[in-house]
Amino acid sequence: MVTLTAPETLGAVTAPDDDAAAPTVVDLADAPVRGLNQDLHHAVDGQSWTVANPGGKHSLAVGINADVTVTIDGHAGYYAAGMHQKGTVKVNGNAGVGLAENIMSGTVHVTGDASQSAAATGHGGLVVIDGNAGARCGISMKGVDIVVGGNIGHMSAFMAQAGRLVVCGDAGDALGDSIYEARIYVKGTVASLGADCIEKPLRDEHLAELAELLAAAGRTDNPADFSRYGSARNLYHFHVDNSTAY
């Protein structure tokens, strides 16, 4: 998996011993989100947090930049785990709009559904959604890997540039509209393909990477049951026949 990470700046800091790493519990019924996020920004590799009573609050666990583990026990609001790097965020529930927006590396896992624009503009890392994802999943994805256990909504992978999107259910209308690159694998039906997105052959190398992605997401689906979609590469350049349109 290709991931982009920021230069290592925490090399001098030693991680706590494994057996001392009991998770820090933050109860958002009493504590503010800002405090949680500030603590996460000062975290060192190996630390872990459990967030109780998230109550659908916005911007939970955003801007993580260390190999930490954060477990959110409940539903998250908008922009959970945004701008994520290196660590692991697990949401035991649903996530709102803009889950893992602009993720760079690391893993974000949602056990329920995610609303629209999940993993939007993601550059790297892995986003796993066990349930359904709403519209615009992986919009403008730039290298992130996304595995969705259920269905995805319309306009997903719009203007996708790099990365892989795996859908174990069905895809909504206009899948991969104006796609540059990125590989899309769908097990179920596709309501319609967007402009310049076409079905492509599923060769051995695709079966191999799909198996790897499904395994990384903890899934047992058979890669051979999927179809592959990608760019027809007809929109890369201006077509001279369209010159009269202006």
Place this chain on the structure above:
Amino acid sequence: MCGIAALQLRNPSLHPRMGSLLSSMLCQIVDRGPDSAGLAVYNTPGLVSPGISTLSLLGRDQGITTAALTAGVAALLPSDAVPAVQVVGDTTLVSAAVGTDLLVKAVTETLPAATVIGRGEHVAVMKSVGHPMEIAAEHGLEAMAGSQGLSHTRMATESAVTAGGSHPFSVADDLCLVHNGSFSNHATVRRELKREGVVFDSENDTEVGARYVASRLKQGDTLEEALVNLGKVLDGFYTLVVTTADSMAVVRDPIACKPAIIAETDDYVAMASEYRALAALPGISTARIFEPEPGKVYTWSL
């Protein structure tokens, strides 16, 4: 951006808690629209009663005393109509044992400048400008019982920040509509409805949606059919919630930019712009929670 929170209580034992539950939901959508707000409550004792028509008028001060208003309306109605007037927060409620059309006629003859913001046997509509929680407190929402409640916090885009431009829009008996989004062709549809004789109270785009739904219902559409037809005629971005005396509907436009989330249990159906407005509802941990599909009309009846 606007905020919506709506609640239909299927279990009558929850009716006494309608106001407090809706208030807890409203509290979480204030950020989405802090400039003005509105409420619609159904079957709330003390505000409406079965067999009696109630009109909700915008504003507490109608320019005459409540006694003069009562007397003025009484003089225009049959002697057994027994009109009553009460002021709740920034809203004046006028009730009488006559049909709503007749009551509207009597009230507008007595008060030509009054704006009727709600009408019917079951609903009271309250709206104002200011912080939504202050508006709710001023009207005493927390203590209200009822079968359904609808609230809206507005961040105005298409027309001015006025109490009249606040939602819900209630333009036919017991019908209310709230909107997050904007209609782009509302002026065209407004002209068409005006040609059919429909009269408008404001320049607001959402009022056009409400008048359109009312017009379709009058022509015999079911609530679901009316909203399907609205999707064909009105262009723009919307999440709408429509309530009637005994039902609630939710629809999002096919592009689905505007949020909506629904929680359903045996006891209630709740809809809000964001999950955090649902988080404090009883039994939410075991509720069926889902986002309505784009372009699909959902309806629930009591």
